Amino acid sequence: MIRNYLLMLCFSLVHFIIWGQEIEQLDKSLKDATTEEQRFKALLELSDYWSYQDTLQAKKYLLQAKPLIRGKDLLQGIYLFYEAGFYYGNNNPKSQAIYMQAEKYFKKIDTKESYRYRAKLWHNYGALEQQKDDDKAFLDITIKHCIPYALKSGDSDLLMSYFTDVGMLFYNHKEYEKALEYYFKAISLVKSPEQETENLLWAYHNMFDTYYMQNKLDKCKEVLEKSEILLNKLPSKKLAALFYKNKARILIKEKKFDEAQQAISAGMKLADQYNLYWDKFALKYEKAQAYKEAGDMVSAKKELSELLADPRGTMSKSRMVMINEIAGMEASLGNFEQAYRWTREYKVLSDSLGALDFKKQMAVLETKYRTAEKEQAINLLESRNLLNRTFMISGLVLAGLIGLWIWYALNARKKRTIQETLLLKQQREIDVAKALIEGEEQERKRLARDLHDGLIGQVTGLKMNVERIARDHQGKHHQDGHTHHQMDLAVVTEQLGAVILELRQTAHNLEPIVLKNDGFEEAIRHFCQQMESTSTKINFYARGLESLKDSNIELPLLRIIQELITNAVKHADASKILVQVGVEDNFVLIEVEDDGKGFDPNQIRRNMGLHNLEDRVIALGGKLNIDSQIGEGSNFMITCQI
Incomplete structure (x- = not known):
């Protein structure tokens, strides 16, 4: 037992070491990128990596990649593919909608790379359909879209994963031999x-499940051993949680319940690390099985009840299995009334699923796929004949290609000239915006000095004179009986005090002393506290702001944040405002989110505040992204390089 525990501990340590190497390799790819397209793809790979662990980081890299699209259909499609992946599992309808937007761009392009992305996006779309209990839709999409596009892309790794998916669908409907056929x-x-690759590991995991259901434990151990060897070779550990699930199942069969629970705990840590809900679900189910086989029905029932109560839900067949198990556990505990209730719920769910004649539908779809395979073989023979004819024509085409190349070179020079002109125009716009902002800041400082040295001093002197007059005439007012004059003077004194306070506040906002004395982070926190009220709660989170040292950057950033918070308080009717400001890898990321009334960014008129905000962001060479819907709050995301 101790030996197995130490092996699992060592295996977990290897996982975390290689996980660290994975992010180092991705960072290196970004630093080594020599072209815009290489940088674009490296940023999206980093976004995909972080989407499993830190959505703020994932969104940062996603937004950095967006300006590099440059109007290219392929890059636009790739960007939308990764954006859909960002929402996958968190907002599935939005994820599916974005996948279909990406498909529109990829359809325009007849290249292997385009077909590879089309195969992947249709697979992800189908997987989300399967989570809705629609196995037929998943199978239909896999056969009609995923497998044909994978063949056109020439990517055997993708094709391997889709054959595994078809086998998995047969497994779900207890067609085990058919499932094994597709795994092999x-x-x-x-x-x-x-x-x-990782797709081979995915095939091993599913093959294990099939042998397990056939009670072929020797075969299970063989496949598990292959999985472990392959997992140690792979840089990504996203499928490691499933390895621990399978390890636990073998240990449960061998009545080694404590070791099984240790394997499950190790798997759950990895599932949490990569934010893999379904893997964690499977591990929790095995945890219940370990308790059940150990005779601890109360703990087993608790684990299954928590799974059924999860608001993210489970697929109907999984629910049916768990309900049936809980009914049996209640009966074994002597809770016959509860056992009867669960049995009735199982019957209702079973009847609703029984109405689907899914095996017949699968048989029809598989027949279509077999026919398509034969047609592809015929097409291959025809393609060979066409190739022979193509060689005869190629000599004539060569001359035309030379002419096209000359035309392309002239056209490329013209495009380059236009692009350079556009860049100069953009730089001029940034310079103008900077000059306007600097002029505005100088005017603010002048007004602050004038208020402090002139008007505030004069009003303060006026207040002191009124207070002196009130003291000098206090006795006289008592004698004449005109105490209301004294009361009037007290009111005037109080109003003058309020005016002085407001003037000082205005002067501080025009030239923030807190920024100068206490730094950027404290200046933001001070402003949040100042704007907070009983009806509006403002939460502020900062990360890495101590690396900011340049006041020429800090002051414009502070103005941007002040404008965003002021808009949320004054115009959005928000009760909660979240302010996040972070600095990492020479990039500043600002996010201000509120739960107010929201607006339509495409319809709203640009008022002075929003114009000022956009001018300040442009002056810093940054990007502003507004995500808002009427009735659903607003999210402002700003990124700029420092």
């Missing part, structure tokens, strides 16, 4: 060690 078909595509 997937594994047969691996011809060299370089092709031993």
